[in-house]
Amino acid sequence: MPRTLRFRVGKLIRDRLPAIMQADGLTTFERALPLRDFQAALAAKLVEEAREAAASGTRAELVEELADVAEVILALTAAHGIDAAEIEAARIAKRAARGGFDGRVWNDAVAAPEGCPALDYYLARRHAYPQEGE
Template sequence: MGKLIRDRVPDIVRELGHHIEVRELAADEYAAALRDKLLEEAREAHDAAGRAALLEELADLVEVALALARHEGITEAEILNQRAAKNRSHGAFDDRLFSTSYRS
């Protein structure tokens, strides 16, 4: 079973004297692989121990999110605008609020 890898990884692996096989994904496969990678990176960020590890995993998470956005025709500016709009309408997470119960 394979997984989505960064563009330079095959070169790095080969430079280390190892063998790696890769193929280019079709558009639908790529979209699915990006979504899977997004979950993988979110799990790794969740499990990161320490600031340096968290920083690295958050950077990976953002890179995958932006790659998925580009693939879907969404610009970084659109994301930032949507983020600002959501912050205006629903707030951010600055107050550290945690719901302990909710009834409708």
């Protein structure tokens, strides 16, 4: 008799995947998450799907990965009781205040004299914004 191999997955998956995997001969070990764990798993899934979208090599792959990102965003908003109109209003307000990405603007660095209050943001986030020349 062949030995059974078991692999740890440990991530949120789409609802119909257990049935699809079982039809392929796999035994699945799934459970429904409590809301707080579900919200955290969705946040992790958003990062996973965003990384996959960033790594996509073709237009078709990008479309598929962006569809996954969109699905996770819809689930994440619903899990937090956020209405899509609320997100759209925030998006429009941010675009009005700060602009969009139409200009393809890339910022290489910022500089200011010591003591400038605007530097506090960057100094508090050295992991994201390393100081040059250090």
